[in-house]
Amino acid sequence: MALYSNYSEESLTALRVELEQQLALYKSENLDLNMARGGKPCTQQLDLSNGLLDITIPYETDPNKDYRNYGTLEGLEETRQLFADILEVKPEEVIIGGNSSLNMMYSTLAKAMLFGTIGSERPWAQEDKLKFLCPVPGYDRHFSICELLDIEMISVPMTQDGPDMDLVESLVREDASIKGIWCVPKYSNPTGITYSDDVVKRLASMETAAKDFRIMWDNAYVVHDLYDESTSLYNIMEACRDAGNDNRPYLYTSMSKVTFAGAAVAAMATSKANHEFTLRIMGVQTIGSDKINQFRHVEFLKDMAGVKNHMKKHAEIIRPKFNKVLSILSKELDGLDIANWSKPIGGYFINLDVMQGCAKEVVATAESVGLKLTPAGATYPYKKRPKR
Amino acid sequence: MALYSNYSEESLTALRVELEQQLALYKSENLDLNMARGGKPCTQQLDLSNGLLDITIPYETDPNKDYRNYGTLEGLEETRQLFADILEVKPEEVIIGGNSSLNMMYSTLAKAMLFGTIGSERPWAQEDKLKFLCPVPGYDRHFSICELLDIEMISVPMTQDGPDMDLVESLVREDASIKGIWCVPKYSNPTGITYSDDVVKRLASMETAAKDFRIMWDNAYVVHDLYDESTSLYNIMEACRDAGNDNRPYLYTSMSKVTFAGAAVAAMATSKANHEFTLRIMGVQTIGSDKINQFRHVEFLKDMAGVKNHMKKHAEIIRPKFNKVLSILSKELDGLDIANWSKPIGGYFINLDVMQGCAKEVVATAESVGLKLTPAGATYPYKKRPKR
Numbered sequence: 001m002a003l004y005s006n007y008s009e010e011s012l013t014a015l016r017v018e019l020e021q022q023l024a025l026y027k028s029e030n031l032d033l034n035m036a037r038g039g040k041p042c043t044q045q046l047d048l049s050n051g052l053l054d055i056t057i058p059y060e061t062d063p064n065k066d067y068r069n070y071g072t073l074e075g076l077e078e079t080r081q082l083f084a085d086i087l088e089v090k091p092e093e094v095i096i097g098g099n100s101s102l103n104m105m106y107s108t109l110a111k112a113m114l115f116g117t118i119g120s121e122r123p124w125a126q127e128d129k130l131k132f133l134c135p136v137p138g139y140d141r142h143f144s145i146c147e148l149l150d151i152e153m154i155s156v157p158m159t160q161d162g163p164d165m166d167l168v169e170s171l172v173r174e175d176a177s178i179k180g181i182w183c184v185p186k187y188s189n190p191t192g193i194t195y196s197d198d199v200v201k202r203l204a205s206m207e208t209a210a211k212d213f214r215i216m217w218d219n220a221y222v223v224h225d226l227y228d229e230s231t232s233l234y235n236i237m238e239a240c241r242d243a244g245n246d247n248r249p250y251l252y253t254s255m256s257k258v259t260f261a262g263a264a265v266a267a268m269a270t271s272k273a274n275h276e277f278t279l280r281i282m283g284v285q286t287i288g289s290d291k292i293n294q295f296r297h298v299e300f301l302k303d304m305a306g307v308k309n310h311m312k313k314h315a316e317i318i319r320p321k322f323n324k325v326l327s328i329l330s331k332e333l334d335g336l337d338i339a340n341w342s343k344p345i346g347g348y349f350i351n352l353d354v355m356q357g358c359a360k361e362v363v364a365t366a367e368s369v370g371l372k373l374t375p376a377g378a379t380y381p382y383k384k385r386p387k388r
Numbered sequence: 389m390a391l392y393s394n395y396s397e398e399s400l401t402a403l404r405v406e407l408e409q410q411l412a413l414y415k416s417e418n419l420d421l422n423m424a425r426g427g428k429p430c431t432q433q434l435d436l437s438n439g440l441l442d443i444t445i446p447y448e449t450d451p452n453k454d455y456r457n458y459g460t461l462e463g464l465e466e467t468r469q470l471f472a473d474i475l476e477v478k479p480e481e482v483i484i485g486g487n488s489s490l491n492m493m494y495s496t497l498a499k500a501m502l503f504g505t506i507g508s509e510r511p512w513a514q515e516d517k518l519k520f521l522c523p524v525p526g527y528d529r530h531f532s533i534c535e536l537l538d539i540e541m542i543s544v545p546m547t548q549d550g551p552d553m554d555l556v557e558s559l560v561r562e563d564a565s566i567k568g569i570w571c572v573p574k575y576s577n578p579t580g581i582t583y584s585d586d587v588v589k590r591l592a593s594m595e596t597a598a599k600d601f602r603i604m605w606d607n608a609y610v611v612h613d614l615y616d617e618s619t620s621l622y623n624i625m626e627a628c629r630d631a632g633n634d635n636r637p638y639l640y641t642s643m644s645k646v647t648f649a650g651a652a653v654a655a656m657a658t659s660k661a662n663h664e665f666t667l668r669i670m671g672v673q674t675i676g677s678d679k680i681n682q683f684r685h686v687e688f689l690k691d692m693a694g695v696k697n698h699m700k701k702h703a704e705i706i707r708p709k710f711n712k713v714l715s716i717l718s719k720e721l722d723g724l725d726i727a728n729w730s731k732p733i734g735g736y737f738i739n740l741d742v743m744q745g746c747a748k749e750v751v752a753t754a755e756s757v758g759l760k761l762t763p764a765g766a767t768y769p770y771k772k773r774p775k776r
Contacts, residue, residue: 043449046456053445053680059438061431068434068648098486103674113502114513114537125502125513141672148672149502260456263680284529284536286491290678292441292651 003337031370041261048313049259055296067291079294083267085304087251089237093269098289101254101266106145111281118247118273119212133181135163137379139189142182153381162199169206176209186233187221190351190379192344194231204239215249221347222253223311226319246271265297391725419758429649436701437647443684455679467682471655473692475639477625481657486677489642489654494533499669506635506661507600521569523551525767527577530570541769550587557594564597574621575609578739578767580732582619592627603637609735610641611699614707634659653685
């Protein structure tokens, strides 16, 4: 196909008529498709984990060891072990939460607001100004947390290797009000890239003006390969330890897109000192999260090999969908110089960039024919895509 | 038995020898009894709810309605209805949480700290001074939340009808830094009393210097009758509405001591405005709590009649234990004028007051023969029992 920019006005008018006819045709089909980001897993995917509900819970004669009873603030040992294997950390670095890693992230930052964190001079809420770096495009729910907590967001462009580290380093070196950065380091939400080893090491070792700078490492797609090949992610905990910044990273993940989206288990991992700091507060909040569900997940998935095997089944369901979207995008848009899109090998998203000023209309047009897309701009802080 | 205070020194010395022999006998039995407060339900009690795990979860073809999937921030309608019946409120006033009502209470106050609440001039964390009224004796985990959040606790004595309302009214009328009061209004933790209608109405209608005064109404034992008779508790939501203080109360309860202590469902209820305020923040924290467990609880317990019937089974297990403790206390201590204890008809506690300065030694002596009691003073703010 030729570049649209080379079309004469006459050809463009003709094309418009043709495309509008095509659109009318789609409309007549009464489609009801939802491709909005964070889209819910389909029934077939949920069905993969129905075995979870058949797991027999062993009842203990000692009520203190009974999964049905109170107790075990940090979570079951076996569940911590499984998450440790997934996150490549030590089991004693893991804390199990309820069903939401988002809630654990919110909770980490809310604690910092109220109590500060290790290295803080005062509770973050008492600072004149708080800022966070947000690699963009990124995850809207991370941005919502910052907005709610009145943390100013500074957008940093993503490259194919992760955030633009020259910019990140120069910002954090100078500005002590920058307290952290949001990262989805593997199959990043929404661009699908995985941070390079160099980016991870630079994040871990960079000099920060804030003594209590934190990396919010949302490793939501750590086991979400779409194909046989996978990307490798450098170990952030190790990198931070090697750089003497042990307390810098907080790691999160969950089983939400492994088992049941709404009824899975979430976990975080962090340094010993952060761990103790977190538990001291958590111990006032709660007696512990649902151990029956923790036990079920370990019994059902067993170990890392079990998780990988289970994720292959997910990939078999969603890979054809990715391939179909990618082939349609390629067929319809290749060579026109009006759009770019990601070709991820893992995660949950295809990121489509269209011509400046067109995104909202593209989304609205798609919706008008029954295809729901993530709202334009949702992947940017304050829902605003910076002009290029 | 005669009053010990009438004993001669000689008789007391003889008694001491006799009691020490008795103690040595107990020691030789190698007892391992745990009567610490908040004690874990026994295996037999947990077994009452094993049917929960046999509930079949219906799978929907529409992923948006599927209990396994993301969504439904406030909880399932049917679960909200069940908790509405328990708390005597409207279903639309109920928000379902995870497995911990304690976490919901912490979360309400943490939100007030960070964002204020309806009627606040500023976030509570920005106030010079924050105070809460704590009817004593009370629940240590309430006090821990205040300590963590740097909220000064003012002890208010409990009477047989609830907190001393003359004192409460005079304190809150004058001091705008008093932002709230902790209440366990039914079968109060640990004295077992239920607030009188008059106390509830006075709490609801009293004039408070703080415009954002809140009642933390922890109705943990709302369905926990030990005998056929029950106590009635005046409806705090209605009382507050009648007094024009709609936003004053936050109600909490959970199924922790109904089904599985560590894997149940918690809920809160509050006014429409508080509700919207809470959800606005909760919607940033999480996508929603575990609907599978919510569904299971409704399927298993069905309705209020089902809950009551289930609680009768609990009572059959624990009533004999209460009766045994009460009969031993009566047999050993009646008429000596050295101790007073509660005779609750519901809840989970027997409160034993001993002579001034003796509590710690009583607890230590019991522990030395294998009987664990709640630490002396735990039911008082800062773990200190005021001198009488």
